[in-house]
Amino acid sequence: MHLSAHKEELVSMQPSSTILSYLKQPIQYVPEPTIDPTYTPLQAKLSLKFSKFDDTTRLVERDHFGPLLVQKPFYPEGREVCHVVIIHPPGGVVGGDQLEISAQIGTSANAQITTPGATKWYKANGHNSQQKIRINVNKGGSLEWVPQETIFYNHAEVEIDHQVILEDDAVYVGCEILCFGRTASGETFNHGQIKQRTSIRRNDKLIWLEQIRLLGESSAMNGSLALSGRTVCASLILTGKMIPQPLIDLAREEAEKIINGIGQVGISQLKSIVVVRYLGDSSEVARHVMLRVWGLFRPEILGRAEIVPRMWNT
Numbered sequence: 239m240h241l242s243a244h245k246e247e248l249v250s251m252q253p254s255s256t257i258l259s260y261l262k263q264p265i266q267y268v269p270e271p272t273i274d275p276t277y278t279p280l281q282a283k284l285s286l287k288f289s290k291f292d293d294t295t296r297l298v299e300r301d302h303f304g305p306l307l308v309q310k311p312f313y314p315e316g317r318e319v320c321h322v323v324i325i326h327p328p329g330g331v332v333g334g335d336q337l338e339i340s341a342q343i344g345t346s347a348n349a350q351i352t353t354p355g356a357t358k359w360y361k362a363n364g365h366n367s368q369q370k371i372r373i374n375v376n377k378g379g380s381l382e383w384v385p386q387e388t389i390f391y392n393h394a395e396v397e398i399d400h401q402v403i404l405e406d407d408a409v410y411v412g413c414e415i416l417c418f419g420r421t422a423s424g425e426t427f428n429h430g431q432i433k434q435r436t437s438i439r440r441n442d443k444l445i446w447l448e449q450i451r452l453l454g455e456s457s458a459m460n461g462s463l464a465l466s467g468r469t470v471c472a473s474l475i476l477t478g479k480m481i482p483q484p485l486i487d488l489a490r491e492e493a494e495k496i497i498n499g500i501g502q503v504g505i506s507q508l509k510s511i512v513v514v515r516y517l518g519d520s521s522e523v524a525r526h527v528m529l530r531v532w533g534l535f536r537p538e539i540l541g542r543a544e545i546v547p548r549m550w551n552t
Contacts, residue, residue, distance in 0.1 A: 279334030334365030
């Protein structure tokens with residue numbers, strides 16, 4: 239993919255024809271690579287720090303080791319929000335690879351982080367792959383963590399640990415779309431293991447903890463407490479403010495229209511967190527649901543217009 243050809247802009251979600259136009263384009267699944275048995279696992283680290291100066295959020299530090307880096311920051315919404323794209327040049331994570339990403343959002347700084355395409359986790363090849371994500375948002379700051387979908391190839395062995403620490407009124411919005419197996423190529427995820435843990439703390443108090451272990455060969459993976467036989471699940475987590483009930487009702491109606499009776503969608507508001515879920519068999523539908531609900535809630539949570547990240551449209 240030639241990244242320099244991407245325009246640094248965002249596309250309005252109104253009308254929704256722009257979203258529908260790219261959702262009609264099938265995701266291109268590449269053949270699984272042949273792994274050299276002598277392959278040496280990669281270790282990659284990326285550390286980012288954002289600070290606010292004179293109404294402008296700047297990426298003031300970016301340290302990386304190995305194949306993890308970011309493009310030049312851009313400002314499609316004006317100087318208050320700094321957008322960056324995390325790039326993993328190998329294009330996929332091989333068994334034994336270890337990735338670490340950390341982001342520090344300074345006081346009153348605002349950032350959005352995304353990826354240029356799907357993250358692919360290849361089969362284990364006898365080794366576990368790991369990803370650690372550490373996010374800290376200081377008071378008055380905000381981070382939107384909105385990578386594109388994650389695809390787990392059959393026989394993948396993956397551990398993902400995602401930790402978020404918030405200070406005072408800091409805002410975190412996180413989205414993930416998980417695809418189990420390359421269904422477009424006729425592959426199912428019937429062997430392998432996915433372990434994922436997500437925790438969010440505010441002022442040292444745990445406000446969200448979610449952990450799951452999925453075994454591809456286990457019948458429990460298809461049970462009602464796991465995937466219910468579906469191949470795609472997606473979550474949108476928003477912290478910071480309570481959402482008015484009429485807006486939640488509208489979001490539920492819009493999400494139900496999108497899935498059109500195929501799959502399941504739900505929206506729950508706890509005391510300090512709103513969680514949106516999708517369970518089905520289509521990553522395109524998952525994208526549409528996440529974008530639409532995020533677009534409805536974004537003005538309420540962040541005071542900014544609904545948008546589609548340009549990288550989600552390439």
